[in-house]
Amino acid sequence: MNPLFVNLEPDVVDWARAQFALTAIYHWLFVPLTLGLALIMGIMETLYYRTRKVFWKDTAVFWQRLFGINFAMGVATGIVLEFEFGTNWSNYSWFVGDIFGAPLAIEGIVAFFMESTFVAVMFFGWKKVSAGFHLASTWLTGIGATMSAWWILVANAWMQHPVGCIFNPDSMRNEMDSFLEVALSPLAVNKFIHTVTSSWIIGALFTVAVGCYYLYCKREQRLALASIKIGGIVGLVACLLALHSGDNSAYRVAQVQPMKLAAMEALYQGGHDQALTAVAWVNPFEQPDYANTQEPPLRVALPYALSFLATRDIHGFVPGVNDLLKGGYPRPDGTIEPSVEEKIQRGRQAIGDLKLYREMRASLKGAASDAAMAAELGALTQSLQANMPYFGYGYVKDPAQLVPYIPVCFYAFRAMVGLGTLFILFFAVVLLVAYRSDLTRYRWLLVSAIIMLPLGYIASESGWLVAEFGRQPWAIQDMLPTWVGVSDVKTGSVMLTFFLFLLLFSTLLVVEVSILWRAIRRGPTYEEEA
Amino acid sequence: MLGNEKKTNFVSIKLKKYLYSNTMNVVRRIVDLYADGFRQMTIGRTLWMIIIIKLVIIFAVLKCFFFPDFIATHAEEGQESDFVAGQVLGK
Structure with a gap:
């Protein structure tokens, strides 16, 4: 048992983390397809609006039906994450309450009003509203879903890099100091672009896979080919955008979460002129001995690429795990990185100041006493605010706790980037064959399109694994470790709900896949034929 | 003077009726959209x-x-x- 869990039953934090990961991973199976298909169906309906060819209407209606099935299955799967915040992560929820309140409230309003209104017009309004109004509703459904994702990603980005807030020792909450700083933090903007473009890739892979399935079965050939061409173009453009935003993401991570970058790269000893690891052997079942190892075995690397990725300078300094623990190297802003020991001292100072502050506030009696203590309280507040960025370090007993599990970060990052590169090649080949030749002659390509779809989901989930495993042990970067953010709940109850969710979400997934499969097999309905 | 007042009242009533019927029309169309949509699902x-x-x-x-x-x-x-x-x- 970890000695840090003195007030907790063994493993409650691990079960709570596992439950959150499980529900988030399942939720993320539904969301990217919603965002991706929203774009595809919008493009198809726009083609109908511009050409007035019934074929495009039939195509749009078909993809809207598949969108609707996925949308219905995904409804409310995210709400359970909020339940978990309130029950399993109550300390954390209270700590961040004021920051999360605004984005999540906006998300709820946007999601409910925008999506529910325009989804209804999109599905029920084909013969009831004008073509222009219908097209607008289709696009607004997609924009509503995308805006909804924006606010969730703003909240997530704040956890990775808390900005625009000030800690109130009376309310024990981080209070928003600047809404714009929170909503438009560069990390949030980049995370949004990367997440949405990667969702478009999922939508494109799905469209191409369904189209190739029809071609393989020698049916719906016109719709299939048109869909494959649109899916291929969307997929290729989205891949290139995701590549660019992914590069920006890595640069941002290097600035604000260097330990995550070191874990992603299995970079134990940093330095100047760092190479980017392409492949290496990192034992997936145990944390490597980073303190006594120069680099992982069988490493093949691209010279200077990591320095360029992290600093935009091929000779730039990139800290490794050991450099981050020791400190003493120059940061990008020119200041010197403090050692972990210093951070731990400052964290303990912040915790001590907060305790004293609250005790003094509780013991205040009468105006004279208030005045006498006012100066002392002011000094405590000043000291607390100065050390608050290191608050979480005060709970760290062993520097090893600050190193995320390297194998997951290392392999998940490579899965995401490797598959992303494969998708660029795949979409390019599909488009080349679709425009220059007869796709039906390339059976292997049709089969590989179907195989690409689950690979797309693996890449997408891997991205989240990198983002969330990489920031461990922090619930809020540098301010709150997971074992402090977790509630003092019984392990048994978290275990029980973990398996309940596993059952519920697995059932939902099976139901969704079977309904989608039935709808795909049934195929489109052609108005011109009717 | 009295004639003008009567005229203004008449216009105002007509306008209210027009707005009311227009609003009701929109509400009816929205209800129809949902009702027909649900029926034909x-x-x-x-x-x-x-x-x-x-x-x-x-x-x-x-x-x-x-x-x-x-x-x-x-x-x-x-x-x-x-x-x-x-x-x-x-x-």
Whole structure:
């Protein structure tokens, strides 16, 4: 048992983390397809609006039906994450309450009003509203879903890099100091672009896979080919955008979460002129001995690429795990990185100041006493605010706790980037064959399109694994470790709900896949034929 | 003067009637959109059934029995920050 869990039953934090990961991973199976298909169906309906060819209407209606099935299955799967915040992560929820309140409230309003209104017009309004109004509703459904994702990603980005807030020792909450700083933090903007473009890739892979399935079965050939061409173009453009935003993401991570970058790269000893690891052997079942190892075995690397990725300078300094623990190297802003020991001292100072502050506030009696203590309280507040960025370090007993599990970060990052590169090649080949030749002659390509779809989901989930495993042990970067953010709940109850969710979400997934499969097999309905 | 007042009243009543009938028309069209849409659903019926079952499970079972608000059930009203301080600073 970890000695840090003195007030907790063994493993409650691990079960709570596992439950959150499980529900988030399942939720993320539904969301990217919603965002991706929203774009595809919008493009198809726009083609109908511009050409007035019934074929495009039939195509749009078909993809809207598949969108609707996925949308219905995904409804409310995210709400359970909020339940978990309130029950399993109550300390954390209270700590961040004021920051999360605004984005999540906006998300709820946007999601409910925008999506529910325009989804209804999109599905029920084909013969009831004008073509222009219908097209607008289709696009607004997609924009509503995308805006909804924006606010969730703003909240997530704040956890990775808390900005625009000030800690109130009376309310024990981080209070928003600047809404714009929170909503438009560069990390949030980049995370949004990367997440949405990667969702478009999922939508494109799905469209191409369904189209190739029809071609393989020698049916719906016109719709299939048109869909494959649109899916291929969307997929290729989205891949290139995701590549660019992914590069920006890595640069941002290097600035604000260097330990995550070191874990992603299995970079134990940093330095100047760092190479980017392409492949290496990192034992997936145990944390490597980073303190006594120069680099992982069988490493093949691209010279200077990591320095360029992290600093935009091929000779730039990139800290490794050991450099981050020791400190003493120059940061990008020119200041010197403090050692972990210093951070731990400052964290303990912040915790001590907060305790004293609250005790003094509780013991205040009468105006004279208030005045006498006012100066002392002011000094405590000043000291607390100065050390608050290191608050979480005060709970760290062993520097090893600050190193995320390297194998997951290392392999998940490579899965995401490797598959992303494969998708660029795949979409390019599909488009080349679709425009220059007869796709039906390339059976292997049709089969590989179907195989690409689950690979797309693996890449997408891997991205989240990198983002969330990489920031461990922090619930809020540098301010709150997971074992402090977790509630003092019984392990048994978290275990029980973990398996309940596993059952519920697995059932939902099976139901969704079977309904989608039935709808795909049934195929489109052609108005011109009717 | 009186004639002018009567004329203004007449215009105002006509305008109100026009706006009322227009509003009612829009409301009727919206109701029709939903009513016809729901009536003509095919796969949508199954999806709605699934959504309703899912919402019942999530809100009536999971939320009520397994996911209470931890702070609300453990802290006295108005003393939440003291409770959280005890939890966070005691670890």
